[in-house]
Structures are given as structure tokens and as C-alpha cells.
Amino acid sequence: MITAETFGRVDGQSVRAFTLQNTNGLRAKVLTYGARLAELWVPDRAGTLANIVLGHDRVEDYVNGTAYFGATCGRYANRIRDGRFSLDGVQHQLDLNEGGNTLHGGPQGFDQKLWEVERAEGCSITFRTNSPDGEMGFPGDCVLRCTYSLGEDDRLTVVMQAETDAATVINIVNHAYFNLAGAGSGDCLGQLLRVDADHYTPVGPGLLPTGELAPVAGTPFDFRTLRPIGQGMEAVAAGYDHNWCLNGSGMRDVVEAVDPKSGRRMVLATNEPGVQLYVGGYIPEGLAGSGGKTYGRFEGFTLETQKYPDSPNQPHFPSARLNSGQEYRHEMVFSFSVE
Numbered sequence: 001m002i003t004a005e006t007f008g009r010v011d012g013q014s015v016r017a018f019t020l021q022n023t024n025g026l027r028a029k030v031l032t033y034g035a036r037l038a039e040l041w042v043p044d045r046a047g048t049l050a051n052i053v054l055g056h057d058r059v060e061d062y063v064n065g066t067a068y069f070g071a072t073c074g075r076y077a078n079r080i081r082d083g084r085f086s087l088d089g090v091q092h093q094l095d096l097n098e099g100g101n102t103l104h105g106g107p108q109g110f111d112q113k114l115w116e117v118e119r120a121e122g123c124s125i126t127f128r129t130n131s132p133d134g135e136m137g138f139p140g141d142c143v144l145r146c147t148y149s150l151g152e153d154d155r156l157t158v159v160m161q162a163e164t165d166a167a168t169v170i171n172i173v174n175h176a177y178f179n180l181a182g183a184g185s186g187d188c189l190g191q192l193l194r195v196d197a198d199h200y201t202p203v204g205p206g207l208l209p210t211g212e213l214a215p216v217a218g219t220p221f222d223f224r225t226l227r228p229i230g231q232g233m234e235a236v237a238a239g240y241d242h243n244w245c246l247n248g249s250g251m252r253d254v255v256e257a258v259d260p261k262s263g264r265r266m267v268l269a270t271n272e273p274g275v276q277l278y279v280g281g282y283i284p285e286g287l288a289g290s291g292g293k294t295y296g297r298f299e300g301f302t303l304e305t306q307k308y309p310d311s312p313n314q315p316h317f318p319s320a321r322l323n324s325g326q327e328y329r330h331e332m333v334f335s336f337s338v339e
Contacts, residue, residue: 002120007031008059013114015059020123020150025049026336028150033059034111035127035146036070037176039290040156045263045338050182052264054280054300055290063112067283068175071111072146072160073104075131075138076320077173078243078276078309081208085312087139087167087321094137101206106136110144110172124149133166140168140324154336162328169320170328171307177280177300180259180266184293188279188301189230194256195223195275197244201308201317207241209309211316216244226256229279229301239281239298243274243308251331255303263338268303271331273318276304305332 007017010033017038021027029039038055055069056062062069083094083102095106104111115127124147131142145161160172179188200221201209216222220232221242233239246254254275255268268275278301285296311317322328 001123002125007033010059010063010114015114016117018117018120018125020125020148022123022150022152022154024152024154026150026154028148028156030125030148031059031062031070032115032117032127033062034070034113035072035115035129036062036111037148037158037174038070040176042264042336043338050262051291052178052180052182054177054179054183054295056288057290057292058288061288067177067280067287068104068111069177071175072172073175074110074144074170074172075105075136075142076102076169076171076312077104077175077304077306078171079103079206079208081206081310081313083137085169087169087312090139092137092139099206101208102136104175108136111175115146118145123151138168140164140166140322142168142170144172156334156336158332158334160328160330162322163326164322165324167321167323169312170322171311171320172328172330173276173304173306174332175302175304177302178257178266179300180257180264181262183300184289184291184295187230187296187298189233189298190228190260192226192258192260193223193229193277193301194226195244195277196247196254197275198224198247199245201243201245201274203242209243209314211314213245226258230298233279239279241276241278241281243276243306245274245308246270246272249273254305258339265337265339267335268305269333269335270305271329272305272307274306274308276302276306276309278302278304305330
């Protein structure tokens, strides 16, 4: 079932909110502004529903915010050093928005677009937008789609697709923040996490990868067995904001998260090679959230499955190149249960 409502206005245009709900009571609210996941209501072991993703009650807070809550980010999500890369011998200079670098596609990324609804039926909705050649400095005229589907098996599937008329680089991510105890319930550091990754990409100044693929063994980045997110994190300056190099390839389960108090369990499957775990270390205290609640530091964690950061400048990283005639297809499946 899908219901629709108006969620404010941006630049004189109406922003629409759509709620998907299955017969088990799970429901997800998504917005045309930034093709965002704004709410996700999931039951605990007692059957009590709570919204487990961070968001806002007002569209103005999304427009003015810097946390990318729930957004579909691109054309190239994460960081590109100096906002510059070379493709087929041509140097491309991107618009900068994080010091001297480009983050999440630049100052006018996909998160700030008002996407149109291409299809809505059953418990699935597809948003569509265009990114013209030269937008934010990226080559190629691209057509983008983002589909949210809520299944009767208590799975939320997110599919991000792109096509281009000329060679370009593409890395689209979903920037939802999760707190399995419920958004606004306090920090997420006691929740448990497992990441199927033997290596991660260390970062230097500006949170840019050094180019190294480092073993997680013996470091605070070892999440190969389920453990509290905050355990050992004091050794990481502002908390995690790093890319893990996921084991395996193709569609596979890569992350498990559990909230021991509520019993909520989430398993994430993807076809991407990396995942960015960010624990909200830069969320300001007292930030207005959804449901009239306020958020603070470490309020939620992202699981941004992706190509590695700065891949266009790191030849040994998985390629983010997309040619004319090819389709980019990034899939995420979130499965929910209780224990």
C-alpha cells in the first residue's frame, strides 16, 4: 500500500512524501526531495514500532542541513581529492564543497534535486531525475532512477540506477542513518555491528584515502565478529567515517546490526565492493529531528554501500567508470527480524 501527502515546498515546487506499508505494519516514508528515506518503522521484540532512521519534520531542515539524512547522493558520493580526475586523458574539474575537495557530488548534488515519480504501485516507488553533461563538472548526460520497495518478507530494497550518453564516473549511495533503538533515543554506540571485511581504506587529511588497503586485524576497524560500535572507537579521532573493503562479490550479505535492548536485527546485502560506516560524529547537539525529537553526536550510523572514495584517482580501487550503453545498478536489501 502507498499513501501520499505534501511535505512542504522547495523553490516554489511541492515536495511529496510517500508512505509504503506492508501487511505486517512495517512502513517507510520517502520524499521526492533528494529521493530520501525519511522514516522507517520497524517492530521490536514486543511488537512495538519505532522509527529507526534519522530525519526531519520540516523540508526546510533538509534543505539547510549538512548531514544528508536519508538522501540519495551522487553523481559521485563520498570524496574526490581536489575535485579533480582524469578520464580518457581529459582532466575534469568539479565544483568544490568540502574545503578543496568534492563531497557527495558537489554543492548541488542529487540530494538537492526534486525527483519526479516515474512509477508507484503495490509497495514500490521509483523516482527519476536527470543530471546534464557538465553539471557540477561531471561529463555525460545521465538519467538516474532510485526505487524503494517494501516486501511482505520485511525487507526494504533500494535500487539505484544510472545511464549515460558519454563516459563518466558514477557512485550513488543511500545516506540513511540508523538507530535500531529508535531515532532520538540517544547514541548508537552500544548497538552491535558486524562487517564482512578483512581490509579497510585508511584516510589522511580531509578524510581522503591514502590509497592503502590495510588489514582490519588488530585495529579498531575489525568488525568481523559482532561487537559494540563504540568499543575501541576512542582510538579513532572523531569516530568512524571510513570505507570497508567488503569480502566477496555480487549480491551477498555484508553487514549485520543488532540492538540488544529492543531485539531489532538488521542484515544488509549489496552488490557493491565497499561500505562507508559513519557514526554521526559531526551531528550537532540539539539538532531538530523527526517526531519532535532532537539528535546529538553519534545518534545514528550510516551504511553507505559504494565504490571506494576517490576511486577515479586510485587506479587499483574498483572502477567507478560508466560508459554509454552500460547500466549502473546498485542494490541494497535491508532485512529485519528480532531476537
